[in-house]
Amino acid sequence: MTLQSVKFYQTGTFTVGNRLLDDAQRSVQANMRRTNSLNSGHRACQGCGEALGARYAIDAAMQAAAGRVVAVNATGCLEVFSTPYPETSWQIPWMHSLFGNAPAVAAGVAAALKVKGRTDVKVIAQGGDGGTTDIGFGCLSGMFERNDDVLYVCYDNEAYMNTGVQRSSATPPAARTATTMAVGEHPGNVFGTGKNVPLIAMAHHIPYVATASVANLRDLEAKITTAMGIAGSRYVHVHVPCPLGWGSDPADTIKVARMAVESGLFPLFEARFGEVTSRYTLRRPVTVEAYLMLQKRFAHLFTPRRDEATLAAIQETADRNVRTFGLA
Amino acid sequence: MLKQIEGSRAIAEAVALCRPEVICAYPITPQTHIVEGLGEMVKSGALTRCEFINVESEFAALSVAIGASAAGARSYTATASQGILFMAEAVYNAAGLGLPIVMTIGNRAIGAPINIWNDHSDSMALRDAGWIQLYAETNQEAADLHIQAFKLAEALSCPVMVCVDGFILTHAVERIDVPTQADVDAYLPPFEPVQILDVDDPVSIGAMVGPEAFFEVRYLQHHKQERALEMIPALAAEFEARFGRVAGGLVRTYRTDDAETIVVALGSLNGTVKDVVDAMRDKGDRIGVLTLCSFRPFPLAAVRAALANAKRVVVLEKSLAVGLGGMVSDGVRKALSGIVLAGHTVICGLGGRAITRASLTNLFQRAQRNELGVLEFLDLNHAVVDRELARLAQARRAGPTAEAILRGLASAAAGARSA
Numbered sequence: 158m159t160l161q162s163v164k165f166y167q168t169g170t171f172t173v174g175n176r177l178l179d180d181a182q183r184s185v186q187a188n189m190r191r192t193n194s195l196n197s198g199h200r201a202c203q204g205c206g207e208a209l210g211a212r213y214a215i216d217a218a219m220q221a222a223a224g225r226v227v228a229v230n231a232t233g234c235l236e237v238f239s240t241p242y243p244e245t246s247w248q249i250p251w252m253h254s255l256f257g258n259a260p261a262v263a264a265g266v267a268a269a270l271k272v273k274g275r276t277d278v279k280v281i282a283q284g285g286d287g288g289t290t291d292i293g294f295g296c297l298s299g300m301f302e303r304n305d306d307v308l309y310v311c312y313d314n315e316a317y318m319n320t321g322v323q324r325s326s327a328t329p330p331a332a333r334t335a336t337t338m339a340v341g342e343h344p345g346n347v348f349g350t351g352k353n354v355p356l357i358a359m360a361h362h363i364p365y366v367a368t369a370s371v372a373n374l375r376d377l378e379a380k381i382t383t384a385m386g387i388a389g390s391r392y393v394h395v396h397v398p399c400p401l402g403w404g405s406d407p408a409d410t411i412k413v414a415r416m417a418v419e420s421g422l423f424p425l426f427e428a429r430f431g432e433v434t435s436r437y438t439l440r441r442p443v444t445v446e447a448y449l450m451l452q453k454r455f456a457h458l459f460t461p462r463r464d465e466a467t468l469a470a471i472q473e474t475a476d477r478n479v480r481t482f483g484l485a
Numbered sequence: 486m487l488k489q490i491e492g493s494r495a496i497a498e499a500v501a502l503c504r505p506e507v508i509c510a511y512p513i514t515p516q517t518h519i520v521e522g523l524g525e526m527v528k529s530g531a532l533t534r535c536e537f538i539n540v541e542s543e544f545a546a547l548s549v550a551i552g553a554s555a556a557g558a559r560s561y562t563a564t565a566s567q568g569i570l571f572m573a574e575a576v577y578n579a580a581g582l583g584l585p586i587v588m589t590i591g592n593r594a595i596g597a598p599i600n601i602w603n604d605h606s607d608s609m610a611l612r613d614a615g616w617i618q619l620y621a622e623t624n625q626e627a628a629d630l631h632i633q634a635f636k637l638a639e640a641l642s643c644p645v646m647v648c649v650d651g652f653i654l655t656h657a658v659e660r661i662d663v664p665t666q667a668d669v670d671a672y673l674p675p676f677e678p679v680q681i682l683d684v685d686d687p688v689s690i691g692a693m694v695g696p697e698a699f700f701e702v703r704y705l706q707h708h709k710q711e712r713a714l715e716m717i718p719a720l721a722a723e724f725e726a727r728f729g730r731v732a733g734g735l736v737r738t739y740r741t742d743d744a745e746t747i748v749v750a751l752g753s754l755n756g757t758v759k760d761v762v763d764a765m766r767d768k769g770d771r772i773g774v775l776t777l778c779s780f781r782p783f784p785l786a787a788v789r790a791a792l793a794n795a796k797r798v799v800v801l802e803k804s805l806a807v808g809l810g811g812m813v814s815d816g817v818r819k820a821l822s823g824i825v826l827a828g829h830t831v832i833c834g835l836g837g838r839a840i841t842r843a844s845l846t847n848l849f850q851r852a853q854r855n856e857l858g859v860l861e862f863l864d865l866n867h868a869v870v871d872r873e874l875a876r877l878a879q880a881r882r883a884g885p886t887a888e889a890i891l892r893g894l895a896s897a898a899a900g901a902r903s904a
């Protein structure tokens with residue numbers, strides 16, 4: 158099936174998969190046979206971007222693998238809110254071991270399946286940005302360089318939310334967290350720090366790297382589906398707003414995510430073997446200010462007075478992304 | 486089949502006979518030859534149906550084994566020293582999840598100061614992680630214990646460490662009787678996991694557990710070890726019946742029947758101790774040896790039975806519980822609750838310090854003359870210690886201790902040469 162870009166301006170959310178499409182073109186989530194792999198009843202906060210992203214990602218993976226998926230989960234919000242035993246939201250075989258070892262545990266599962274000749278079963282590892290870009294980074298890089306047959310999905314909400322909103326290496330400059338306090342001469346997170354794990358993943362020359370956002374769930378599903386059709390190590394980095402940590406309205410999760418994309422701060426692209434093969438060009442570009450002002454973690458940029466220098470620096474970051482990734 | 490091979494090779498061949506399905510390898514001296522041997526067997530095709538994975542750290546090595554074991558594969562790795570500390574979190578995790586991984590420890594000291602030689606600090610540091618710990622006395626036993634370890638681990642769904650003295654065993658070339666595949670297959674049944682990541686029967690493994698159940702889950706780990714107290718002797722007996730030699734078991738006694746002094750030791754040290762005991766017996770000394778093969782579970786009843794009639798117990802420990810003394814002694818004392826006898830903890834062999842027959846003879850003779858203290862340090866060079874303490878007292882910024890001691894030893898040696 159060729160993907161057709163469909164614009165549903167009337168909903169205001171780009172929601173797709175509704176009755177305007179025929180069955181074959183509907184999103185996985187709109188499909189009657191969706192697996193609800195991360196089932197309802199979990200304990201995520203209102204407006205949780207991670208729960209939304211995981212639901213779409215895993216259901217798409219399940220559809221692509223004919224329902225034969227094993228998931229390994231790093232410690233974090235997703236792990237905690239989905240398995241408050243005796244309840245579990247997971248309708249698939251699922252395992253949590255530690256905070257920093259999900260890629261290695263998944264590699265072990267993949268090795269076991271390989272030795273047993275189970276080519277039908279696919280392995281997914283997932284974690285938040287802390288578990289991926291910080292504490293699990295060594296294992297992630299190891300998984301990449303060995304080209305283990307695992308799809309790793311990072312749900313990036315730009316801080317350690319499970320422990321109470323502390324800075325990670327995915328926290329953007331100027332953002333207030335519990336460990337990058339909005340006080341002093343340069344409030345919030347320090348400029349010139351952090352790392353871009355999708356680009357680092359590409360440097361491993363693995364078969365597939367993509368960024369995605371809950372602002373564009375059809376795109377997220379499509380990228381997961383693409384990734385599931387490829388053997389070897391694959392990485393999908395999903396931008397997922399956290400209303401609690403970001404101080405955004407839970408009703409605005411999709412909107413905030415879209416502003417991150419449309420401002421150029423979170424570029425959407427795909428890469429094969431280290432080479433960018435597609436990118437999302439901005440449809441309705443916005444300034445970074447439109448994105449930042451929706452979030453209390455950036456409130457110090459606007460009150461008690463506008464911090465023009467910092468706003469300009471963040472805008473420059475977005476503009477550089479637009480140039481680097483060809484988003485215009 | 487009899488072979489003249491290195492201890493590491495013997496272990497590798499024994500592990501291969503157990504038909505492991507996933508092996509994770511990360512180099513750290515002195516266990517490296519084991520995984521090198523296994524890797525060669527996999528790559529050459531001698532060991533089939535096995536994935537050999539070069540990982541990026543010990544933390545990853547055990548984590549890969551955790552994933553593989555949870556997916557139903559017989560999983561093996563090996564480590565030592567800093568490596569087991571680097572994977573410490575996963576060591577607890579594997580036990581908590583009840584995954585029957587077998588791991589060899591090539592026992593080696595822990596830094597700082599960095600040191601590659603043998604003592605038991607590494608495995609002792611993780612003694613309470615929920616793994617069974619078996620200590621090999623010889624290379625033959627090291628090989629044999631691995632075959633028993635897989636059976637024990639899988640019967641209990643509990644991971645097992647086989648602890649093998651670094652260099653002393655791992656790098657020693659000896660005659661080894663390598664079992665046949667048929668015998669090992671008859672002894673060790675295929676792995677049937679009690680829990681598995683199965684797409685046809687999905688389960689969640691590793692959920693958050695609160696105060697309402699954590700205690701019980703943890704207690705059940707202890708319960709497994711109590712079951713192991715019965716299973717370890719049974720498996721050793723079964724092993725002896727099939728392979729015709731003694732290996733494993735909880736404890737072994739040597740010339741303890743009428744012994745007034747009983748020496749307790751783990752691992753390869755027992756060989757030297759037995760030589761000394763033989764020599765002292767020849768002179769009429771009533772001395773014997775209690776070899777601890779299983780340290781976790783700690784065989785309280787067996788130790789009590791073996792020591793109850795002695796007048797004194799000398800516990801040789803290749804690890805130092807800094808600020809306390811010995812860890813093995815703690816278990817021995819618990820075993821002897823209510824029995825009054827003289828107990829001596831002797832810290833020895835740290836960082837590969839040679840434990841000689843002469844030193845042990847002198848030690849045991851002092852024990853029989855009731856001259857030993859509660860805590861002794863065998864062949865500790867007190868002159869070196871005193872010199873360093875004096876140096877440190879001279880200036881606040883005295884600089885690093887280890888380097889100063891080495892400098893002192895070097896200049897003393899140079900002085901001796903020129904004299």
